[in-house]
Amino acid sequence: MNNVERFRRSALLFPVFLLILTTIYLAEALSIRSQFGGDTIVGPRFMPILMAFIMYAALVVVIVGEWRKEAEAAAGGSLLRPLLIVVATGIYIAVFRPLGYVPATLGFLVALFLIFDFEKQRPALFVFYVIAVTALFYGLFAGIFGVRLPPLLGGF
């Protein structure tokens, strides 16, 4: 296996990503200034800089180790479902307040039940579960725990 392929397949990508991130973090940490002039070692930038150097040391060990060893085949699962959940949750959060709890949650549950292949063959049951879960948790949060959930379309 050549080095490029090894890099692509092995666990090297993340340590290199962390290396870049650590450099950005260190640059930011070095720009932190103390409240009273002279930058002594004790100050707001000490701990971030220390953490960055610990990270560098650990990363060097990992990168050298990974470069030396043969890449192992990764055991795979489907990444599609987690990705869809993240997208659906992102949309849910974005529309939660503008649309209100009820429509946003109905839509979110429809999306999640579809992602998890829940009762796709029985539409009536599917709809029943979506409405029941939305109503149940409205009752739990708003009714029992007194949480002020966003009203319909931000209004009433």
Next chain:
Amino acid sequence: MEFLSLLDITFFLLAGFGALVGIIFGAIPGMTATMAVAVCLPLTYALGLHHGLALLLGLYVGGISGGMVPAVLLNIPGTPSSITTTFDGYPMAQKGEGEKALKICVIASVVGGLISAAILFLFAPLLADFSIKFSYVEKFLIILLALSVIASLSSSMLIGIFSGVIGIWLSLIGDYSISDGGNGKTRLMFDFMEPYLFEGFSLLPVLIGVFGISTILLEAEKGAKSGLVNERIKISKGGGFSLSIFNGRLTNLVRSSFIGTFVGMLPGVGGSAASVLAYTQEKNLTRDSSQMGKGAPQGLIASESANNALTGGALIPLLSLGIPGDSTTAVLIGAFTLQGIQVGPLFIPENTETWYVMMTALVFANIVMFFLMFYAIKYIAKVVMVPKHILFPIIVMMCVVGAYAINYGIMFDVWTLLIFGILGYLVQKIGLEVAPLIIGFILGSQAEVYFVKSLESFGTFSIFFTKSPIAMVLWGLIVASVMFAIVMGFKSRARQKMELTQVTGSTRTASGKGHETDND
């Protein structure tokens, strides 16, 4: 005895309900006690501190205990801490002794839980009393010790360091106030983030994201149905259980409970370490270990008493030093934060009533767990077949609405939940660990404050080594934990090399024989 007035019927109902829900979470493979506590955390906001703690401690005890059900019946540990329960539980279930195995587990669990609660009750106030005298130097060293122990006991020390440092990084984001030795400005963020991150990431959505959302993302990858639909539960009708099984095994029961409590006290060490250590000890010390792994009751006793003893043990450093003993107690910090209470050396002296309430909830949750699981085990066993594809969407929805609810509808907290859900997922995908990350996140900013204030007060680095005999002892423990990790790393590498040599040797022999056969 003023705390007795706080123990109303709602308190006991919530502790019992928590234990039941916890058992259900624990019994469903892939769902853990930590997740149960994280998902239900926002509910405690409206319940108040004492009722909220009753619910969360019930969830904690139930969640740890529930893991035994799929471990025995399906050979799948419901929670990581019940891994060693599969070794003897499943062989017993296959012999038609599923119910007997579960009842042994239940008794071992309740004994482990109660012994650890007793140790917590006796030991935590003493440790808190002792640690009140600590200066900033000792407080910093205690956190350094906690972080070094977490790193040492992770699957690899480097993984522990990575995870912990990422957690500390994230904790340093935000304003560093002048009173804490800082410059009064925000740091480690872009300017446009200041309105959102002035006080850093809020702890509660971080906890719910890492332990709720990320777990669902990991499980979703496997597929919600995950083959359990086709499994058949063998619990058997034949009892075969009697208390005489414990005759001659009380030493094992008590020893394993102490091991579990001790392991629970070590920061960031999960229940799997407790049960593996107790199981190994029993295997080494018992006169006849030939049946262990084939359906021996002593294996179940060691495993289950140790993992339930973890509950009391993990609360000791939390309530006396403010350092969480495991992931679940890290989430419990969220419940205190939600009510504006800081855990640490002053917690027990200043909140005596809350302390007694917690002890009552812990003991009561263990008792409820015992009655529920001992007498209704046949029904609870069916929980393992609950379809995840309905539970997962509900849990995700509960996490989002919960994150919205806890801080009066601050939308950035809800985005924090998603960000940390994704981060927790990615971190685990690449082999890092969430427990050190979260404990680093919780302790990181405190460590910095103690460090800077120590130097401000004493003006020299040497103070960290010479401040007091306690500081020297703490350094000794830090060095010992690092040495332990290095030695274990070398041992594991040597073992891997030896196994690789053996495999290569046998492959060569086999291919040599193959060639000879071909030649023939």
